[in-house]
Amino acid sequence: MPESAPVIETERLILRPPQHSDFDDIFAMWSDIKVVRHVTGNAFTKEEAWARLLRSVGHWTLMGFGYWVVSEKHSGKFLGEVGFGQYKRGIDPAFDEAPEIGWMLTVSSQGQGYATEAVRAALQWADTRWPEAEVVCIISPENAASLALARKCAFAQSRTTSYKGKPTVVFQRKAHSAP
Numbered sequence: 001m002p003e004s005a006p007v008i009e010t011e012r013l014i015l016r017p018p019q020h021s022d023f024d025d026i027f028a029m030w031s032d033i034k035v036v037r038h039v040t041g042n043a044f045t046k047e048e049a050w051a052r053l054l055r056s057v058g059h060w061t062l063m064g065f066g067y068w069v070v071s072e073k074h075s076g077k078f079l080g081e082v083g084f085g086q087y088k089r090g091i092d093p094a095f096d097e098a099p100e101i102g103w104m105l106t107v108s109s110q111g112q113g114y115a116t117e118a119v120r121a122a123l124q125w126a127d128t129r130w131p132e133a134e135v136v137c138i139i140s141p142e143n144a145a146s147l148a149l150a151r152k153c154a155f156a157q158s159r160t161t162s163y164k165g166k167p168t169v170v171f172q173r174k175a176h177s178a179p
Helices: 020-030 046-063 114-129 144-152
Strands: 013-016 067-072 078-085 100-105 135-139 156-163 166-173
Touching: 013 114, 020 046, 020 067, 020 078, 020 100, 046 078, 067 114, 078 114, 100 114, 114 144, 135 144
Parallel strands: 100 135
Antiparallel strands: 013 067, 067 078, 078 100, 135 166, 156 166
16 A cells, blocks of 8 residues: 655645645635636636545555645645646656656745745655656646746756647656756
């Protein structure tokens, strides 16, 4: 059985496994078009947000990795999610076996360095778990903030492709690249 999700603390944040009680916050974030415009392009329904929560828990249960809920340490306020997935996306050439990192923060949490802090903490965890692995991420070419964050965290653009009919940039981070 895979290990349970660890709790990671940074200077300002707590990254913890998702729980049933996080659903309302996850739904609010994923149903905000300002948040998802570059990822899905559509606000999530309750059903889609529920499936997202179940997928996050399922990753930890089956794979031993997944997404954390990111909250502010001093207030406990929900800020978003960061973590790793294995999605079998079918992008060619495939990177299905590589750890794929992703992040999403609420509108009110953006622009304060929380994403950088959370992604760096997740990558430090990844460097311990997968010391020889390259980590990948995919980003819409229109998502300037995420493109900048990926570069800040030692990701390099490897190629452009299409995912679900939309232009997508694939980034890779070499094993043990210090973010």
